[in-house]
Amino acid sequence: RTVYVNGDYLPEGDAKISIFDRGFLMADGVYEVTSVLGGKLIDFEGHAVRLKRSLDELEMAEPCSKEELLEIHRKLVALNEIEEGLVYLQVTRGSDGDRDFVFPSADTKPTIVLFTQNKPGLADSPAAKKGAKIISIEDIRWGRRDIKTVQLLYPSMGKMMAKKAGADDAWMIEDGHVTEGTSNNAYFVKNGVIVTRPLSNDILHGITRKAVLRMAEEAQMKIEERLFTIEEAKEADEAFTTSASAFVMPVVEIDGVALGDGTPGPITKRLREIYLEESMNAAI
Template sequence: MSRIVYVNGEYVPEEEAKISVFDRGFLFADAVYEVTTVLDGKLCEFEGHCARLQRSTAELEMPLPWSREELLEIHRELIARNELIEGMIYLQVSRGAPADRDFHYPEAGTQPSLVMFTQAKSLVDNPSAARGNKVISVEDIRWARRDIKTVQLLAASMAKMQAEAAGADDAWFVQDGLVNEGSSNNAWIVTKQGTLVTRDLSRLLLPGITRASVLKYAEAAQLKFEERPFTIAEAQDAAEAFSTSASAFVMPVVEVDGVSLGDGTPGPVTKRLRELYIDESRKALL
C-alpha cells in the first residue's frame, strides 16, 4: 500500500511526490531535517524537535514560514492518513527552488520547500536493544557546524558503511583523540564508578533531543553524570556504553573497536535508562 507524503501543501501518494531538480536541498544540501518518533499513534518529543528545527533554520538564515501549530497538524494528518502506530515522521525544509543553480542564497521572500513522510518501524521491541551494538571509531571528516541538523549526511553514510564492512553495527566519530558522537546518535559511557558521561554540547555535535531527556531522567533518578569529552580507550575501559537517538531511544553498545565491555551484554544502567525513557515518553505523547 502506497504511503501518503506531504509535499509543499499537498498530500499525495509517494509515487506522485515530486520536487524541483533546482531545489537547493538537492543541489547544495541547503536543507535541514528532523525525525520525530511515533509511539502508540502519537508524537514523541515533538516540542523538542520543533524547537531544534527553528534553531537550525535560524542558524542558516533560512525562512521557516510554518508555525508550530501548522507543523503539528501536518504530522498528525500524516499519522492518520498512513494509519501509523509506531515508527517515524521525517521532515525536511530546504531553501527552495526559485531559479537556476547559484551559490548565492535567493532573494528574501522566496518560499522554502517542505517535505514530510512516514516510516513504519518497530522501535520499542528492537532486537538490537536486547543484544547490544558493536561500534568502531572513525575519523570525523564532517563540516564544522555539526550542531545544525542539515541533510549533509554523506560522511555519516560512509561511516556506517565502514562499520558494516568491519562487522560492526555503527561508528563513533573521533576528532583529536576524543569521541564527538555516533554516526546518527549521541555517544555515552558508564564508568566503573557508575557515572554517566556524554560529550558537552558545542558545534562539534548535534544537541540530541533524546540526549537532553536522558540527562533529565538520569538527574531525577539521582544518577551521577558528567558532560565532558572521553576517549576510545576510556570507552573500552567503561562498565557500559550506549547511544541515544529519536529512532533508537537508548541503545546499548557492547563492543568498541573490538573490545567487549563488561560481559559483552547490555548493562543494567543502560537497560534502566531505556525503560525509563520509553515509559516517560509514553506519558507525554502528543
C-alpha cells in the same frame, strides 16, 4: 503511502520537487525525525524548537507555524495508520529556478516535505536487547554539527565502514576525543558515572540526549559532561547511544573489545526503560 509536499497531501509517486531545489543541488536544508509510539508523537516540542534553531542558523525562512507542523505530523500518522514508526521532516531553501552559490532572494519559498516510515517493534527492538557493536573512525565532518543539515554523506559512509567491519555503527573521533555516533550521541558508564561530551558546535544537540540526561538526574544517577577518549570508553563498564529513532541503544563492543560481560549494562537498560515509559506518557 501518503506524503506531504508544500501544502499538499499526495500519494508518494505523485510528489514533485524542482531539480533546481538547493536541497538537491547543495544539501542546503535541514531535517528532523520524530518517533511515533502508540500512534503518538514523541517529544514533538523538542523537535519543533530545534528545527527553528537550525533554520535560524542558516537564515532560512520558517515554512509554517509550529501548530501547522503538528497538524501535518498528526494527519500523516493518521492517514498512513502508523502505530510505531517515524515522521521525517525536511525543509530546504528551495530555488529561484537556477543554480547559484548566492542564496536566492529572501521571499523564495522554502520546500517542505514530510513522510512517514512504518516500523513495527520500534520500542521492543531485538537490536536493543542484543546491543550494538561499534568501531571508531575519524570525524571529518564540517564545523557546524549543531545544525541538523541533510549533509549526511560522511555519516552514511561511516555506517558503511562499520557494516564492512562486521559492526553496527561508528563513533567519530576528533583531536583524540569522541564526538558522537553517525546518527546518535555517545555515552559510557564507569563506576556508576555516566559520561558524555558537552554541547558545542562539534555535536548535534540531541533531543533524546536532553531528555535522557534530565531523567538520569531525576533518578539520582551521576552525570559528567566532559571530553573523553575511545580508550576510556573501551575500559568502561557500559556504553550506549541516544537518538530519537533508537531511543537508548546499548553498546556492547568497541573496536572489537567487549564491554563488561558483553551484554547491555544495567544502567543503560534502566535508562532505556525510564525513557520509553516517560516519553510515551508525555507523547501527543
